[in-house]
Amino acid sequence: MAEITKFNLEESEMPRQWYNLAADLPNPPQPPLGPDGKPITPDALAPVFPMNIIEQEVSTQRWIDIPEEILEILSLWRPAPLYRARRLEKELGTPARIYYKHEGVSPAGSHKPNTAIAQAWYNKKFGIKRLTTETGAGQWGSALAFACSLIGLECKVFMVRISFDQKPFRKLMMATWGANCVASPSPETQSGRDILEKTPDTPGSLGIAISEAIEAAVGDSTGGTRYSLGSVLNHVMLHQTIIGLEAKKQLEKAGEKQPDFVIGCTGGGSNFAGLSFPFVCDKIHGADISIIPVEPESCPKMTRGPFCYDHGDTACMTPLLAMYTLGHGFVPPPIHAGGLRYHGMAPLVSQAAVEGLIEPRAYPQLKCYEAAVTWARTEGFIPAPETSHAIACAIDEANNAKEEGKERVILLNWSGHGLMDLMGYDAYFQGKLSDHALPQGDLDKSLESIKDLPKPEVRKSGKW
């Protein structure tokens, strides 16, 4: 074996600090606004999150220590391997060298536990007994269930009813880890009861589930419950940067100075941010890297949405965040990459895009499945439908490199495996899927609802 394909790190080589992009962005993201249109204070978030998490949310410190106990749990599956996709390179006949960070090795099968473990640990340390959250298809809910199980917290998950009924497997993962998962809307909260009364047959939505999870947290009179979010917020991006920090060390072991392309799929932004932020830092300091977030054409917030203030949830319970958005009332088409069906983009990722540090692209569903199948049949691991967006983009760039006859180093985040998503592959093979491109009229209609919200100042430093 002259050629190494898997670049491991020892546990002793794990990053000891998270990287906070807010410290280096030429213009940091603008503050969340309250219902009065004024920046909210940390205290306003205290009923929802523990103060140690809120401190991270508002921090502009560049490096933040990872507590030893968090590292110990992360070391169950971290450092995650960095692979060189040699078989795919050969199949494509490309001179590009394609590397992927395999985040599917976690017990929950995706990158989500990187922040689930951290959030559960900080909540536990703050004296919290119970976490609530929402989940769509269940990737985040299962990650938090896993984290709470190992750290010793109760976990309550409100799962969008249509997924609860149609996709039972991640629900069963949650049960195995001891979490209490209910279909949302549920009779357990006021907002759930109100909706059930009006529309007993509703399939539910992520927006409704967020409302229920927040209500269940702030409504616990003992004060022992908080809410946990799996993407979008600054502290979530922070916790995920361990991905990119590991990847940098591993690329060095592979003999690469620097990637030419860094690619990740984007729903709320966390796996993309996790891989890319350390490289965004390099770019701010002059490195020549194309950093590409890939979103579905059916939910194209960064490629077709405006940068403005909007709520994180459909029911407008969250503060206003400055971000790329399709409008909080936007209902994405039923693509199989459920984790990418979110109307907004993390403020830190959004600001990086405003600054021109990252270059968003949108891909259609069928092309992504085609790329996923090529991947499975060459590299072996079956990717999640979300991950397939990063793969499709990487294959495009590898083909470009071939056409141009140039060696390129491509790094992508292989954010999770597709073993819980095989029904989507089945539908693809049976020719039942379509691309679900978004008509401009639908987008305009959705954006109408946010036209009167405050506008962020578009602060932009220039070209990179």
Place this chain on the structure above:
Amino acid sequence: MAEITKFNLEESEMPRQWYNLAADLPNPPQPPLGPDGKPITPDALAPVFPMNIIEQEVSTQRWIDIPEEILEILSLWRPAPLYRARRLEKELGTPARIYYKHEGVSPAGSHKPNTAIAQAWYNKKFGIKRLTTETGAGQWGSALAFACSLIGLECKVFMVRISFDQKPFRKLMMATWGANCVASPSPETQSGRDILEKTPDTPGSLGIAISEAIEAAVGDSTGGTRYSLGSVLNHVMLHQTIIGLEAKKQLEKAGEKQPDFVIGCTGGGSNFAGLSFPFVCDKIHGADISIIPVEPESCPKMTRGPFCYDHGDTACMTPLLAMYTLGHGFVPPPIHAGGLRYHGMAPLVSQAAVEGLIEPRAYPQLKCYEAAVTWARTEGFIPAPETSHAIACAIDEANNAKEEGKERVILLNWSGHGLMDLMGYDAYFQGKLSDHALPQGDLDKSLESIKDLPKPEVRKSGKW
């Protein structure tokens, strides 16, 4: 992180040879017999297997080189990590140190690809274009589909109809890797058609599927098709020994001289053999190790079956093998650990048991699920129902160590993850499972059918 929990090896530290226990067993297994009751010649197997595999099947050479190209593919997920189960130890309050070899990291999620890759490679090298096999719940079929995809062979899988209909997920994995999977009995073979004519509604059986797969291989008039088996045979055990050879190096890195217990679950015997045979070798040379194959109480060939000659399949198409068996007509109860529902035990494992080198135990289903849930909630990774048998036994021995106040080193094979088997967990949580202990009358009835087959000589060297 003072305490390391994951012991990796570099790709450069991968074993370069497989270990063949046949070279060291005091009495090697007795030869397979043909229909005439006489030992069969290698040539008789040539229509079924390629000659390079047959050579391995009959070899008594101690070390057999692993071809570089096989190592390169195995390095996609190998060396597999060895973990210390510190959270489980803490939960049990045991002084024992529990190590597990994580074979769930392969793309197919189990140890099966270790031999699937090797078999596909040898067939390809021999000029074969297409492999056929049978599969029950699909663990083996998906492993071979994966292997054929990467190596470039067509793959045809006959899947027991009841699993084909009720457990679609591993079938979808096979489709993703490009294999052709059909429900068995199928109209594609004579044996399938015969059965469909008589019993159109049959749920199928592994025995029927084996018959179809062998027929589809030997019936290809171009000579380009062979059959592949995922367990039982000597060459399969051989390919799996990479597990134990890695584990030995990793235990050394963990500072352990030798395990006190080596534990694996047993269906046909391959994952148990893979981990244990290098330690069986140590035991032959004087080491004091308890080596325990764990079978389900509902399919107790080694704890309640006789050691005798029997067919490997229900339809009596295979040669007679000297092994522990419940009779080739035995129909195991519907436990969820589908991979352990096989009537016989690999001849090499059987002979090791005859010699007293290994000490079989049987566990009931509910105790194994209880152990699996304890595992998931402490160690994080959700085990396959098969693997839970090894876990239940390891927990028992850890509790014994606690009672006796003794430090013990326990090594178990974590043969695969349970993400495709969550319906079994669901049934367990809902109280729908039972233990399915096997009535003696049923066993006697099954054994009646093999009473007239030739008897092997019980060659036994003595105590270890």
